[in-house]
Amino acid sequence: MYDLTEYLHRIDDVIARGPYQDTWESLSSYHVPQWYRKAKFGIFIHWGIYSVPAFGNEWYSRNMYIQGSPEYEHHIKTYGRHTDFGYKDFLPLFRAEHFQADRWAELFRQAGAKYVVPVAEHHDGFQMYRSEISHWNAWEMGPRRDVLGELKESCERAGMTLGASTHRLEHWFFMGHGKEFDSDIREPMQRGDFYWPAMPEPDHQALFEDPEPTEEYLQDWLVRTCEIIDRYQPRLLYFDWWIQRGVCKPYLRKIAAYYYNRAAEWGAEVAITYKHDAFQFGTAVPDVERGQFADVKPFFWQTDTAIALNSWCYTENNQFKPAKDILCDLVDIVSKNGCLLLNVGPKADGTISAEDEKVLLEIGQWLKVNGEAIYESDIWRKYGEGPTQIVEGQFSDGIKKHFTSKDFRFTTAKGYLYATALRCSEDGNYCVTSLGEQDASRQANFHGIIRDVRVLETGEVCPWSRDKDGLHIKCSQQSEYPIVFKIDVD
Numbered sequence: 001m002y003d004l005t006e007y008l009h010r011i012d013d014v015i016a017r018g019p020y021q022d023t024w025e026s027l028s029s030y031h032v033p034q035w036y037r038k039a040k041f042g043i044f045i046h047w048g049i050y051s052v053p054a055f056g057n058e059w060y061s062r063n064m065y066i067q068g069s070p071e072y073e074h075h076i077k078t079y080g081r082h083t084d085f086g087y088k089d090f091l092p093l094f095r096a097e098h099f100q101a102d103r104w105a106e107l108f109r110q111a112g113a114k115y116v117v118p119v120a121e122h123h124d125g126f127q128m129y130r131s132e133i134s135h136w137n138a139w140e141m142g143p144r145r146d147v148l149g150e151l152k153e154s155c156e157r158a159g160m161t162l163g164a165s166t167h168r169l170e171h172w173f174f175m176g177h178g179k180e181f182d183s184d185i186r187e188p189m190q191r192g193d194f195y196w197p198a199m200p201e202p203d204h205q206a207l208f209e210d211p212e213p214t215e216e217y218l219q220d221w222l223v224r225t226c227e228i229i230d231r232y233q234p235r236l237l238y239f240d241w242w243i244q245r246g247v248c249k250p251y252l253r254k255i256a257a258y259y260y261n262r263a264a265e266w267g268a269e270v271a272i273t274y275k276h277d278a279f280q281f282g283t284a285v286p287d288v289e290r291g292q293f294a295d296v297k298p299f300f301w302q303t304d305t306a307i308a309l310n311s312w313c314y315t316e317n318n319q320f321k322p323a324k325d326i327l328c329d330l331v332d333i334v335s336k337n338g339c340l341l342l343n344v345g346p347k348a349d350g351t352i353s354a355e356d357e358k359v360l361l362e363i364g365q366w367l368k369v370n371g372e373a374i375y376e377s378d379i380w381r382k383y384g385e386g387p388t389q390i391v392e393g394q395f396s397d398g399i400k401k402h403f404t405s406k407d408f409r410f411t412t413a414k415g416y417l418y419a420t421a422l423r424c425s426e427d428g429n430y431c432v433t434s435l436g437e438q439d440a441s442r443q444a445n446f447h448g449i450i451r452d453v454r455v456l457e458t459g460e461v462c463p464w465s466r467d468k469d470g471l472h473i474k475c476s477q478q479s480e481y482p483i484v485f486k487i488d489v490d
Contacts, residue, residue: 001192002133007223011258018261022253027283030260032300033269035161036236036285038376039114040334041367043360044165044238044304044343045104045151046119046312049126049142051348052090053078057311058345061087061124065178065185086184087124087175088194096143099350101154107352109158111360112367114375116155117163117238117341120148120228123170125194129232133224136194143350152232163236164228168221170242172213173201191220204242205276212247222251229259237272238304238341241289244278252279273302275394288338292329294392296336296383303333305397306343307359314345320355321397323362324481328403328422330363331482332390334374335383335409335420366481369457373418373484377411381446384409385434386422408432417487418456419471424483428475435471435487452488 020026050060055078056071063071064087079085108116121127127137129148138147152162175198178185189196197217202209213221228234237259243252256272256279263270272284287302307326308318330340342363344356367374386407391399405425411418419432440447453462455477462485463474477483 001190004219004223007226008219011222011226011254014261015254015257018257019264020257020260022250022257024253024280024283027253027256027260028280030256030283032285033235033271035269036115036271036339037300039161040339040374040377041113041330042115042117042163042236042339042341043108043111043113044117044119044306044312044341045346046122046306046343047147047346048119048122048128048313049087049090049094049124050122050313051346052093054313054315054348057315058122058313062174062177065175065180065183067177067181082178082181082183086178088184091126091142094142094348096138096145096147096348096350099143099145099147099346101147101150102157104151104346104352105154105158105160107357107360108155109160111364112371113160113342115161115163115236116151117165117236118148118151120164120166120232121224122167123174123240125168125171125174127224129228131224131227133220133227134192148228148232152234161235162232163238164232164234165238165240166225166228167240168224169213169248170240172197172217173199176200191216207244208246212245218248218251222254225255226258229262233262233266233268235268235270237270238287239272239274239278241275241278243274244276248278256283273304287341289394290398291394291396292333292390292392293336293338294390296379297338299337301338302341303329303338304341304343305329306345307356308343308345309398312343312345314347314353318345318353318355320359323359323366325401326359327363327366327482328401329397330374331409331420331422332384334377335379335411337379362481370420370482370484372413373411373420373456373486375413377413377418380410380412380417382410382434385432388422405430408434410434417489419485419487421483421485424477424479424481425475428478430473430475430485431470432473432485433470435466437466437468449490450487451490454486454488456484456486 050058053060055074063069064075130139130146131137155162175195185195273287274284275287290305306312310319333340346352388403388407403422405423407422409420438445438447453464465472
């Protein structure tokens with residue numbers, strides 16, 4: 001069993017001598033990196049043992065031990081009783097024989113991504129990287145490769161920034177249902193065992209509830225996280241939910257102070273993303289899972305969502321979103337001061353499905369000609385206009401948005417205003433009401449001069465006129481994707 005003592009002392013030393021201390025007061029001096037603000041679009045990767053059964057979703061390791069669940073029944077039918085074939089027994093089947101980090105990186109580059117965030121450790125407790133803390137990692141078992149390390153090298157060669165995601169804390173309870181019947185999850189267990197500690201599952205939203213994670217477990221989590229930081233130097237550290245619990249707060253402050261101090265040593269700018277007010281506002285970047293904000297925000301934020309509606313990992317029945325819908329979300333998010341982290345779920349053999357690849361390449365083709373309105377852009381005085389309302393909050397991405405040619409989103413960059421129509425007009429006529437002639441003495445709206453209007457993708461010069469009802473644009477281009485108008489304002 002790995003002795004945590006030396007690493008814990010190292011963590012305290014780095015915090016003691018660095019510019020950041022493990023207090024919210026000290027951490028509040030943090031600033032979001034410019035590279036992150038400019039990037040706007042990244043790729044998330046859920047890949048692990050759960051990709052082998054490819055059933056249900058990435059929570060298979062939990063759900064297969066819940067008696068009566070579809071995963072439980074599927075497991076018995078397909079693999080046998082849990083005493084004979086447990087979750088750990090998928091490891092020899094997780095061979096990743098076709099995994100090529102360079103090929104993934106090239107696909108993500110073609111998709112227009114500026115940063116990539118692989119899941120380093122999911123709730124199941126299997127590390128997709130080389131680790132000294134636990135032997136249950138991809139370097140020693142399964143693929144026998146340092147997946148995170150290979151992706152770091154490949155993505156950085158391709159000009160993208162590497163981040164890392166850890167969902168380790170939820171492992172506290174993730175395997176707990178396996179103790180409710182005769183399975184391969186049995187006491188006694190100790191730190192270092194794959195299934196440890198397999199505690200009873202709590203209320204997921206509770207801030208205080210027994211049994212709380214123990215000091216031993218939290219120290220293990222702290223050291224695992226700092227090992228990722230030290231070994232791979234990710235520029236973004238993503239945390240999943242459940243870390244907002246009261247007992248976790250001192251450890252979150254330590255992680256943030258350690259990470260920010262180490263980044264200062266590297267001469268790099270880094271970011272932490274979080275959910276549910278786990279971090280004090282202003283000390284990290286808030287994340288909205290599978291959802292968006294309804295209005296522009298004065299702070300930078302991130303949406304993480306997946307190409308598949310039903311799962312974060314590859315399953316045999318994934319329901320894929322069309323690229324045009326994802327692009328509408330991207331434009332909407334960026335107009336509201338956010339960025340999009342879009343997930344793909346590779347197959348167990350290391351290949352990316354044809355459906356995922358198609359969506360990514362379509363997004364990349366659009367960004368190749370319209371990225372000027374997205375990358376390095378800033379918000380305008382308002383995010384947009386139009387009749388279609390966004391349902392605000394997490395897990396709302398399953399609600400279909402029926403955008404119209406009257407739905408526009410605004411961004412600014414390099415002295416230009418970009419008005420993106422989220423749906424193409426059938427007759428080629430558009431009206432941007434926010435750019436109508438205004439009585440500036442009465443309304444604090446746009447009162448500048450419009451010099452020129454062009455279609456960003458084609459360079460087509462658009463006939464236009466302006467009155468109190470809006471900016472009227474005539475455009476010949478037809479497309480199933482959003483259309484960006486580049487407006488020269490003075």
